[in-house]
Amino acid sequence: MNLADKSTEKIWQGTAVSSGVAHAVVHVLKDHFDEPDEVPISADEVESDLARWHAALEVTRVEIEAVQQIMDEQGSSEADIFEAHLLILHDNSILKQVEKTVREKLICVDAVYYRLMCKHMDALRGLADSYLRERFLDIKDVTHRVMRHLRGEMLQHPMFDDQVIIIAHDLTPSDTVQLDRSKVLGFALETGSANSHAAIIARSLALPAVVRLHNICDELHSGDPVLLDGDEGLLILNPSPATLAKYRSREEQSDAREDALQITRHEPAITSDGFKVDVCANAEFIEEMDAIRDSGAEQVGLFRTEFLHLEDPDGSEDWLAECYTKAVKAMAPGEIIFRTLDIGGDKVDPHASGEPEPNPFLGWRGIRVSLGRQDLFRKQLRALLRAACHGRAGIMFPMVCGVEEVRAARALLDQCASELMAEGLKIPEDIQIGAMIEIPSAAMSADLIAAEVDFLSLGTNDLIQYTLAVDRLNERVADLYQPTHIAVLRLIQMTVAAGKKAGIRVCICGEMAADIELTPLLVGLGLSELSVASSQVARIKHAVRKLNAAECSRLAVEIMQMSSAPEILAKSRSMAEAIYPELFA
Numbered sequence: 001m002n003l004a005d006k007s008t009e010k011i012w013q014g015t016a017v018s019s020g021v022a023h024a025v026v027h028v029l030k031d032h033f034d035e036p037d038e039v040p041i042s043a044d045e046v047e048s049d050l051a052r053w054h055a056a057l058e059v060t061r062v063e064i065e066a067v068q069q070i071m072d073e074q075g076s077s078e079a080d081i082f083e084a085h086l087l088i089l090h091d092n093s094i095l096k097q098v099e100k101t102v103r104e105k106l107i108c109v110d111a112v113y114y115r116l117m118c119k120h121m122d123a124l125r126g127l128a129d130s131y132l133r134e135r136f137l138d139i140k141d142v143t144h145r146v147m148r149h150l151r152g153e154m155l156q157h158p159m160f161d162d163q164v165i166i167i168a169h170d171l172t173p174s175d176t177v178q179l180d181r182s183k184v185l186g187f188a189l190e191t192g193s194a195n196s197h198a199a200i201i202a203r204s205l206a207l208p209a210v211v212r213l214h215n216i217c218d219e220l221h222s223g224d225p226v227l228l229d230g231d232e233g234l235l236i237l238n239p240s241p242a243t244l245a246k247y248r249s250r251e252e253q254s255d256a257r258e259d260a261l262q263i264t265r266h267e268p269a270i271t272s273d274g275f276k277v278d279v280c281a282n283a284e285f286i287e288e289m290d291a292i293r294d295s296g297a298e299q300v301g302l303f304r305t306e307f308l309h310l311e312d313p314d315g316s317e318d319w320l321a322e323c324y325t326k327a328v329k330a331m332a333p334g335e336i337i338f339r340t341l342d343i344g345g346d347k348v349d350p351h352a353s354g355e356p357e358p359n360p361f362l363g364w365r366g367i368r369v370s371l372g373r374q375d376l377f378r379k380q381l382r383a384l385l386r387a388a389c390h391g392r393a394g395i396m397f398p399m400v401c402g403v404e405e406v407r408a409a410r411a412l413l414d415q416c417a418s419e420l421m422a423e424g425l426k427i428p429e430d431i432q433i434g435a436m437i438e439i440p441s442a443a444m445s446a447d448l449i450a451a452e453v454d455f456l457s458l459g460t461n462d463l464i465q466y467t468l469a470v471d472r473l474n475e476r477v478a479d480l481y482q483p484t485h486i487a488v489l490r491l492i493q494m495t496v497a498a499g500k501k502a503g504i505r506v507c508i509c510g511e512m513a514a515d516i517e518l519t520p521l522l523v524g525l526g527l528s529e530l531s532v533a534s535s536q537v538a539r540i541k542h543a544v545r546k547l548n549a550a551e552c553s554r555l556a557v558e559i560m561q562m563s564s565a566p567e568i569l570a571k572s573r574s575m576a577e578a579i580y581p582e583l584f585a
Helices: 003-007 043-073 079-089 092-105 109-124 130-151 173-178 197-204 241-262 286-295 306-311 317-331 367-372 374-390 403-422 440-444 446-450 460-468 475-480 486-502 519-524 534-546 549-559 565-579
Strands: 010-013 015-018 021-029 164-168 184-189 209-211 225-229 234-237 276-283 300-304 336-339 393-397 433-437 455-458 505-508 529-532
Touching: 015 197, 021 184, 021 241, 043 079, 043 092, 043 109, 043 130, 079 130, 092 109, 109 130, 184 197, 184 225, 197 209, 197 534, 209 225, 225 241, 241 534, 276 286, 276 534, 286 317, 286 534, 300 317, 300 529, 317 336, 317 374, 367 374, 367 403, 374 393, 374 403, 393 403, 393 455, 403 433, 403 446, 433 440, 433 446, 440 446, 440 460, 440 486, 446 455, 446 486, 455 486, 460 486, 486 505, 486 565, 519 534, 519 549, 519 565, 529 534, 534 565, 549 565
Parallel strands: 021 164, 164 184, 184 209, 276 300, 276 529, 300 336, 336 393, 393 433, 433 455, 455 505, 505 529
Antiparallel strands: 010 234, 015 209, 021 225, 225 234
16 A cells, blocks of 8 residues: 555445444454565664564464463373474574574565575475474464564454454454454454354444455555444445544434433333243353343343353363353343353364364254263363352253254253262252254254253254255355245244243244344244343343234234245334334434
């Protein structure tokens, strides 16, 4: 970018997935490395450039030694790998050659170091000897660590002091766990969809997010000033004073509308004809509990425990119990429904072994992983039971495809409870046990599953994906991801009916629950519990209070005779806009 471009406003149009507006500098996270340019430096800049490189080496050393210590304490043989990494990092011949080249050729250290390390990698790449191939990977790992620190792109140690907007190709759940979320004001991604985990997390944290902003990682640089519009799906580089003024005015109006909603957020959500809907919150992180309590949520309807697992895959039972207990106490007297680990798919366990799965969403994930790795499952179940001694905690099992998996999970839970009681712990008798309905086979056998549990919870994100054979993270087929497809609605209706017949509650905790266009339809289908991002609680409660349950039921009867997903959405939206137009302003 030349000097003339630095003050020129530039706009990218993407897809809005989480509302709100943020104005800050960007921090670009790249998952690959462009070859550094051979930027010339003056003789006066040599020492400061080398000092920057030595600082990156030192941070890398501390980082590697910390990981090595953890591995040593666990008695893992993998600690030797990090010893090799330290030897590469401190290789005296490399250090001397880099310094010599920078001083003699007056080229920035980034380019000199990267090119030298690439020469070493090229010499080992593709060799038949397995040991030497592993050394190639070691050099690559160390090089990438040092380069990320040089560029300020290391997730674990982001080199920014002020709040930023994260720019990335994509963000995996493990990426998000590593970020200092207190410094992040929003996400702008090259890929993704409204149902990707980055979008879900952004909504949970009430941060604006825009996806499908193609090539922005190449066009933006860390430190560039931008405005992120999560309502219109815009990313604006170098926003002009006029643009900023327009957004300030819009933000003031939005804040006024939101303030009006917040006044009644703690009041119950009861329709005009007396039908009560419990509005709960979804959570990923313990630090969300205060915001959830303040949001007016009745309870936590879904706590995704895999994010704690990703923070420390080797965390002990005591550590897990402490974390779960902290959440339970923070939410008291409200209940927290903990979903057991749903790793697999795009939530990759860093310790997962074996060959990569050709189709991970149809492979080893959810309850299948837990039942297949019972040591891990038992550790989590024992920790959850211990936490339940300090407040109201429920447990639900994800990705069940039938009643056999529910019975197997409950049997293991009972074993863990017996062990803990034998150890002197008094386990509460009223712990609610539930199952996620997010696979068509589970919905079609919901009557059998309902007989084994205390509640059912509809995970519509995956239910839609599996029913329609549409990858919810694939933007090429994003238009085929239709929550109002009649097949999806029939499975929801079937699950609600099974719950009513068994006398147990049915919750919906997928993204459908937070869509105010669909609230009339969900109430009409008989759902009396909706779990949404905490930032959406007040809006959903307001919508429910405006509705008449009998009218919604008649709407649902009409809709269930229809066949077109867009027409169904339009019909539900028409009622929503007529009854609470203020939410669409």
